[in-house]
Amino acid sequence: FLPQDLKGLNFLVTAGPTWEPWDEVRVLTSRSSGKMGYAVARAARDRGAKVTLISGPTGLLPPSGVEFVRVTTALEMKEAVERHFEQADVLVMAAAVSDYRPSEQVAGKIKKGPEKITLELVRNPDILEELGRKKGKRVLVGFAAEAGEVVEKARTKLKAKNLDLVVANDITQEGAGFGSDTNIVTVLFADGRQVQLPRLDKLTCAHRLIDLMVKLIPGREAQ
Numbered sequence: 001f002l003p004q005d006l007k008g009l010n011f012l013v014t015a016g017p018t019w020e021p022w023d024e025v026r027v028l029t030s031r032s033s034g035k036m037g038y039a040v041a042r043a044a045r046d047r048g049a050k051v052t053l054i055s056g057p058t059g060l061l062p063p064s065g066v067e068f069v070r071v072t073t074a075l076e077m078k079e080a081v082e083r084h085f086e087q088a089d090v091l092v093m094a095a096a097v098s099d100y101r102p103s104e105q106v107a108g109k110i111k112k113g114p115e116k117i118t119l120e121l122v123r124n125p126d127i128l129e130e131l132g133r134k135k136g137k138r139v140l141v142g143f144a145a146e147a148g149e150v151v152e153k154a155r156t157k158l159k160a161k162n163l164d165l166v167v168a169n170d171i172t173q174e175g176a177g178f179g180s181d182t183n184i185v186t187v188l189f190a191d192g193r194q195v196q197l198p199r200l201d202k203l204t205c206a207h208r209l210i211d212l213m214v215k216l217i218p219g220r221e222a223q
């Protein structure tokens with residue numbers, strides 16, 4: 001019996017990697033499995049929220065009872081997030097969005113040739129940073145996967161992107177971050193507070209994160 005503490009709220013959640021094609025066969029991507037973002041979507045759904053899940057390519061089944069939007073590239077994810085942002089009370093960006101994409105997509109398949117070739121990359125827009133500038137009353141939650149000086153780097157992202165909360169994964173720890181069924185996170189708040197969660201399966205971790213987020217939602221502080 002879960003609390004229905006998210007009734008009446010719209011949660012917009014992103015998950016998984018993005019794929020940035022450089023020809024019609026090959027892509028630039030990350031090791032994100034989507035498990036963390038899907039767990040947040042499920043947990044929010046089970047607590048009564050109306051959930052939209054925007055997912056990059058993963059091997060996971062879309063959870064029932066959520067509006068599911070499949071995207072491939074960072075630019076497609078940006079377009080989909082922006083389309084749903086207006087209705088959202090809470091945005092949770094668990095996706096590992098590629099910071100760069102190949103400057104051009106070659107038609108067909110690049111043939112094997114010289115020993116060394118160069119792939120030119122251009123910056124993708126930062127979805128969260130752009131939305132941070134027009135957040136209004138929304139609660140904005142980012143994730144940060146870091147190796148070394150995890151808290152400092154995550155706090156810099158929290159400030160740069162105008163977030164309410166950032167969930168920092170230390171990817172050097174066993175059982176944390178990309179691909180695993182568990183996560184070990186430090187949660188940083190805009191007001192300087194910091195909460196360390198133990199190693200938890202990703203669904204339990206998602207519930208603990210929502211417990212912390214819910215108190216930041218205007219009108220729900222007392223829960």
Ligand code: PMT
Nearest residue numbers: 032033034035036093097126127128142143145177178179
């Ligand atoms: O998918 P799993 O295998 O379960 O793994 C979970 C995870 C490790 C992918 C996830 O928990 C996580 O940490 N996601 C963020 C990965 C990351 O390093 O993000 P970042 O530091 O590049 O970006 C910080 C924040 O800005 C993120 O919320 C990201 O979604 C967002 N961002 C990043 C780049 C970009 N161009 N646009 C963005 O909105």
